[in-house]
Each structure stands twice: as structure tokens, then as C-alpha cells.
Amino acid sequence: MASEQDDRVSRSRYEREKAARKEAEALLEGKSRELFLANQSLSQQSEILERTVTERTSELRIALDKAEAASAMRARFIATMSHEIRTPLGGLLGMIDLMYGDETDPARRELLEYAKTSGDALKRIVNDVLDFSKMEAGAFQFENEKVDIRALIGGVLALAAASMPDGESRLRSSISPTVPPIFAGDATRIRQVLSNLVSNAARYSADGQIELRAFASEHEKGALLRVEIEDQGIGISAEQQKNLFKDFTQVPNKLTSAAQGTGLGLAISRRIIEGADGRIGVFSEPGVGSTFWFELPVEVLEACPPSKGEGKARLRDVKARVEGARILLAEDNKINQKLLLTFLKRMNVSAELAENGREAVEKFAPGKYDLVLMDVAMPEMDGLEATRIIRDSWPAEKIPPIVVLTAHVLDAIHEDSARVGIDRVLSKPITFGDLRDAISEELGAHGNPDHHTPRQFGARPAIFAHLSNPILEGLIESMSENEVIALVEEFVIDARRLLAAITANLRRGESEAAAAEAHALKGMSGLIGALGVSELAGQLEQSAAYLDADSIEEVIDALSGQVDTLDRALSASIE
């Protein structure tokens, strides 16, 4: 007890504290060294990590670029190939049509029918593959245009009905009044999905009703459109349903092996619908039937009118919608005038004729017409120019839909048309049904359903064997047989006159004028379904500038021969 009073500590306590401090310092030193080393290895590791990440990322990017390039190249190749196949295929099918028309032997006609079925199937496949590869290549863009789904469904069903036996009685549709009359969307793509689903339903069911239903419900974007297509066909097992919307899958179909496609139809439909933020699916029971459905959020452009009970849309709505419409037709060619005016009269449309583009511009006034039909190639002022002037003279909302008619198959016309503000391009030859559907879709209004009685066919006049079947059917739908015969008579006279003019112009070396006349001949003959004439006139139009005299003579002889054949058949028909 040495230090009760003094503040000094003992020697041993001092030594102890010193030892403790030394140890603490050593420990701290060791710790800070450890920390330093740990820090160093950490930053080294993070550096290595960063480097690895950068390396991996660039490796991945290179691999991705390569894969993308390869797939783009493959898609482009397929697209080019399909396109290259499509063109000769079109020629082939046209020729088969022609041969069918000329053929009188029933056995050979049957063979030609088979050839046509196969050709059509091939065309469908090529179209599917082309579409699909476009999507793969990313060249698939959605248009944003006004869609009238009622008119669209009407058109799809009318087409489907035409291509199946007793189609009219098997196809039914009901469209709820909740479905907005006009919404924004890609009409072409929606039509494609609809017709794919409808034709599937037809292909996979031999008989029974096929019913198309459409409803709409509320959606943040405006409305959610839902379309269902129900068939009573062979159905799809749960196992098969899983793969149904994948690329290149198919449900085995015992009904008809000729009906097989690429298995791309549903995959394409899925991509279209999902590309537009929608959903697509199916419920089905083997042996009972299938219901394919899709849902599409759409922006409503014209809301539903206050509903007056359940409205039923039928195929004939298309017809009803067109009735009473006021249409301005600008067309210079006499035959086309006659044909189109007859078509329009049959549709109960009040049509006014303008002989050329200038007259169309003069006649046009806002509120006077519900729609304008405009030929492209006209003297004084062509259809594109006339459209441009109308568009420039009046505010957009005062201008009704403008539909252009052309015999050009070139894409350039479509581009030009879009530029001057044309709503739709129809390629000649135009059938009655095509024209009516197009007008109906463009008018996009409601009509009162009325009654439609299918026409009965009697014994066919001889001349009909020389005209293309689908076009002839279109003609007969809108005029009597005698009127068709009269039309062909007029055509023969006009064609003779044009042929003479072409020959004269070619002799004088005026190949441009000759080409224009050949173009006119091609359009006229296409309209009445004289596809042989149309084909040859087309050749002449393209080659007038550089063919030598002998070859020209040959083509003109062939053309005259064709016209003579028609003339002879006409005399036989009139007797």
C-alpha cells in the first residue's frame, strides 16, 4: 500500500501498461497492414472483374452481331427467293386459267382444276414464307389507319364464302354494338389474321357452321377488341394446342391433305397480334370443334352510337352499306366506263361520270360525293394529279375517301398514291365483289341489312368459256348474261380499233404512243376477263420500244388471233 497519498504508479503497473500498449500498437499495425493488403487484392479483383466483364460483353456483342447479320441475311434471302418465285407463279396460274377457259374436254378440265388447286396452295405457301421472313428481317411495320372492322369482316367472309361450297350458308357473323365503328389499326394485317383464322376453320371442318363473333370492352387505350372464330371441325388436342402458335407447326389433317400449308399461318397471326400488343389463343375439344380468338387494344376514332339493341352484321351488310352512296367516277376509257357504271348501278349507287382528271376536279365539291373512284391513266389530267389538286383545294375533313384504279402492278404507283393522299389502290382487273368491298370498307358506315338471293346459273353462252372464271363471276353478279355479251361485243370492236392504231404507230416508229394504246388494251381486256389478250397486250406495252418489226408482227398477229377467237365465240353465243 505505497501510494495512498502520492499519485505515482508502481513500477510493475507501469511495465504492464507499457507492454499492453506495445501489444495494442503491434496489433493495430498488423490490422492496418491486413486492411491494406485486403484493399489491394480487392481493387485487383475488381479490376480483373471489370476487364472480364468488358471482354465478355464485347465477345457477346460480336457474337450477337454475327447472329443478327446471319439471320437478317437468311431472311433477306428467303424474301428475295419468295418474291422471285411469286412472279413466275403468277404467270403460271394465269396460263392455267387461260387454258381452262379454252378447254372443252371435261377430263382435261379436271386436270387443269387440279393444277390450279396445287398452284393456289403453292401461292399461299410462298406468301406465308414471304410474310414470315419479312417479320424475321424486321421489315414488318404496322400501319396506323382507319379500320372499319364491320366492313373488314364482311369482306373477309365474302371472300371465304366464294371459295368454299355452300359458303354463304356455313359462315355467320355477329358483331356486338360495343365494337367501335372506326378505330386506328393496320387494316391489312387485321384482315390477314381474320382470313387466316377463317380459312383455317374452313380447312379443318368439312361441314357445320363457322361463326365469327366480335365484341369490345373498355381498355386504357380506348377499347379492347375481341374476335372469336368458332368451327365445328376436327378440333385440336391439348398436346397439339401447346405448339400451335409456334413456327412451322401443323395439326395433322385427315380431311384433305391438299389443304396443308406451311404451318406458318398461326405463327404469323401470333406475331401480328402480339406485335400490336394483343393476345391470341384457342380453346378446342377434339371432335367437337375449335374457337380461335384474339384480343387487340385499339384506339377508338369513332365511338359507338347509343345502342339500339343487338345489331347483327351479316355478309350482306357490305351490300347494304354501299347502297345509296354518291360516287364520282373519273374514267376515260369507254369500256371501263360502261363496266364500272354498270357495277355501280347494280350496287344501287348514284354515280356521276367525269371523262378525265380535269373534269373530276371541276365536278368535285365538298359534301357532294361520299367517295371518289379515280382512274390513274387519263388524258388531259391523270388521276394522281387530280387527287393532288383536290387535296390541295379543300380541307382534309371535307374530302371523302379517294380510291384509285390502275392496271399498273408496280409498287411505285402505291408510293405515288400515298404521297398525293389516296386512300386505297385497286388493281385492274377489278371484279364486282372487290369493288363493292372496297367501297364498303372505305365508306365505313352502317347500313340496314337487306336480303340477298344467290343467283342461279343456266346454260352458259359459248363466249363465257373464253373469259377468266373469277372475273366472269364478278360480271355476272352485277349484270345479265346479255349485258355481258354486249360488253364483250363492244370490247371486240374497241380492241380491233386499238390494234390497228398500235400497228400504225409502230410502223411510224411512234413506240411511245403504241405502248400507251397497248396499256389501254391490257386494262380493257383485263376488265372483261380476256386474260390472253391482256397478257399479250402487256408484253407489247413493255417491249414496244425495242422489239424488231418481225417480233412485233408476231405479237400483233397473236393478238388479232385472240380477238378473232372471241369474235367467233360471240357469234356462237348470240345465235
Next chain:
Amino acid sequence: MKGVVFVELLAMAEDAFGEDVVDAVIDKADLAHGGAYTAVGNYPCAELVKIVDAFSDHSGLSPDLLQRKFGHWMMGFFAQHYPAFFENKSSSFEMLEAVDQEIHVEVLKLYPDAELPRFETDRTGEGQLQMVYSSPRPLVSFCHGLIEACVERFDETAEIAIEATPAQNNSTTFRIDITGR
């Protein structure tokens, strides 16, 4: 065992017996480090036991009693230096229940080499807590002291019974019965 425990044990001894006594006891005890400890160091637990025994010899108080007193001392130390652990607790039971899964977990994060006991707690009835303490180190009485001090800190009184846990070696069961708060 963390050096802080040794430093605090000597601090308590100095407080109780005075510096000279502590110097003398340590000199006599023949300790590996000559009795020099730093809070940041680590030392064998056996040395702690040796120090407690040495003070027991000197004072005539039993080693168990000294350990218990040390438990009280350490609870004060914890409360002063780590108030965060106490703030969100409203009773001794809540605190005791938090040792194993919360407090010692945090301790281990800071000192990965810490040697900590395990606890299993169970509320066996109204105001009753059973706490099974498992540790290879002979610090049952230290733990007892910590628990007693914990009860006091929350202004409660309790009876604490201690018994060996039969089936488990190195385990002791504390039965804490709150008698007042």
C-alpha cells in the same frame, strides 16, 4: 476471449480492491502476458479463470460470486458503450431473447474471432422465461450475473433458478421468474 473482457475485469478489481492489490495479485498469479492486456487483443479464456481464482484466493470470495459480480459490471459496460441494443427493448425478457439472434450476431460481424455462447429462450408461462445457455467455457456464473443485471436494468425483480441441462453437455438452464416490475 476478447481483451476487453480482461481489461474490464481488472478495472472492476481495481474499483473493488484498489490498484496496489491488483498489482500484487497479478504479480503473484504467474500470467502468460505478465497480466498486460489490451482491449483490442485476444487471450485464452483459461487466463480469465486464473485471474478470477487469484482474486478469490486474495479476497476469500468464491470464484462464482466474483464471476456474478463481473456479469453486473459488464452489463453496465454494455449499456454505457452499446446503448443502441437497449433502446428498443421494453423488458428484460425482450433483451434476453435478443442476445442470441440479434446482439451476438452483430458482435460476430464486428469480431469474427469472438467466442460466443448460444442461447435458446422459451416463455414457459406468464412472467416466466427459460433460457438454455450453451458454451464450452466455464462462465455460467458470469452469465448468471449478466441476467441478474439485465433484470435490474429494466427495473424488474426476479427469481432465477439454475440447473444443469441433463442431456446436453456444456449447457445450463436458467429459469427466470419475474416477481415484480
